[in-house]
Amino acid sequence: MKKIIILGCGQVGTSVAEILSKEDNDITVVDRNASILSDLQNRIDIQTVQGGAASPEILGQAGAVDADLVLAVTDSDEVNILACRVSTQIFNTPTRIARIRSASYLEHPQLFEKDIDHIISPENILTNQIMKLIEYPGALQVLDFAHGKIRLVGIRAHYGGALVGHAIKELKHHLPKVTSRIAAIYRENRAIIPTGKTVIEASDEVFFIATRNDISLMMKELKSAETISRDVFIA
The missing domain is CATH 3.40.50.720 (NAD(P)-binding Rossmann-like Domain)
Structure with a gap:
């Protein structure tokens, strides 16, 4: 106690x-x-x-x-x-x-x-989170690890993304020079522990770990260019 x-x-x-x-x-x-x-x-x-x-x-x-x-x-x-x-x-x-x-x-x-x-500092936490979401349009969540060198990013998969409809193991062929790992998938409110054979489906919430320089490349694998927007509205 x-x-x-x-x-x-x-x-x-x-x-x-x-x-x-x-x-x-x-x-x-x-x-x-x-x-x-x-x-x-x-x-x-x-x-x-x-x-x-x-x-x-x-x-x-x-x-x-x-x-x-x-x-x-x-x-x-x-x-x-x-x-x-x-x-x-x-x-x-x-x-x-x-x-x-x-x-x-x-x-x-x-x-x-x-x-x-x-x-x-709630205000700083909120501001930093907003800036991360602006930096990565379409991200649901962005968390820092190793002083920001590595980030966990959550994103909703959309039709048109190169990896959508394909097994995770194909990622290494799409991005051979990128070191990343898909850590978790949420599908219809159900958690899935992914393996190389897991197929990414549209509307999946995909959480991946990557270095800051590789995050945008990973996001393009899961979303088409048309679904990424940089419009920002502050009310």
């Missing part, structure tokens, strides 16, 4: 508290809003403390003296940063995680080196 303090009872803090409380953890949630804390405590088995998340007194009441982890996810970057600093310098909390939104803070990581172990 881990003793975890969650600072902030917004959407993120509430969701994390609900998930972690199911895993037999000792959870304490801190927030200024008493009614929100009361509602949460009535729904799940947690402790709550009303007050400012960065206050040494409030953190002490929340049990920071022997907490394993402090998760600072209030709606204020400044409060999250200060709360982690207090947790480090006064309570010596082993692990501190903070949500930081402002780019002006994120551009100076030296501010967090001593007091924050992990930074969560």
Whole structure:
């Protein structure tokens, strides 16, 4: 069992508290809003403390003296940063995680080196994912591995793609100089572990691993040129 303090009872803090409380953890949630804390405590088995998340007194009441982890996810970057600093310098909390939104803070990581172990930046995560999808039009998902040198890409197969209607083993004949691997296929909501004999069908969701330079070539094997669009609309 881990003793975890969650600072902030917004959407993120509430969701994390609900998930972690199911895993037999000792959870304490801190927030200024008493009614929100009361509602949460009535729904799940947690402790709550009303007050400012960065206050040494409030953190002490929340049990920071022997907490394993402090998760600072209030709606204020400044409060999250200060709360982690207090947790480090006064309570010596082993692990501190903070949500930081402002780019002006994120551009100076030296501010967090001593007091924050992990930074969560939802805006950066979303922006990076959008940029990857723009870079590879038609991709369903793009995930980085090995610091971005290798990527896992998901794409829906369409008629007209060179490999659609053919066995995966033919890929090495189409692209002899490309090193890639088809890792999984989803067909009509059913997962398929592919082999060389597996035939790619139109509408399959195909997930492949390739280097960044080879991704576009792989995508052309699964989609015709007409189905790849670079139009971008931001609403």
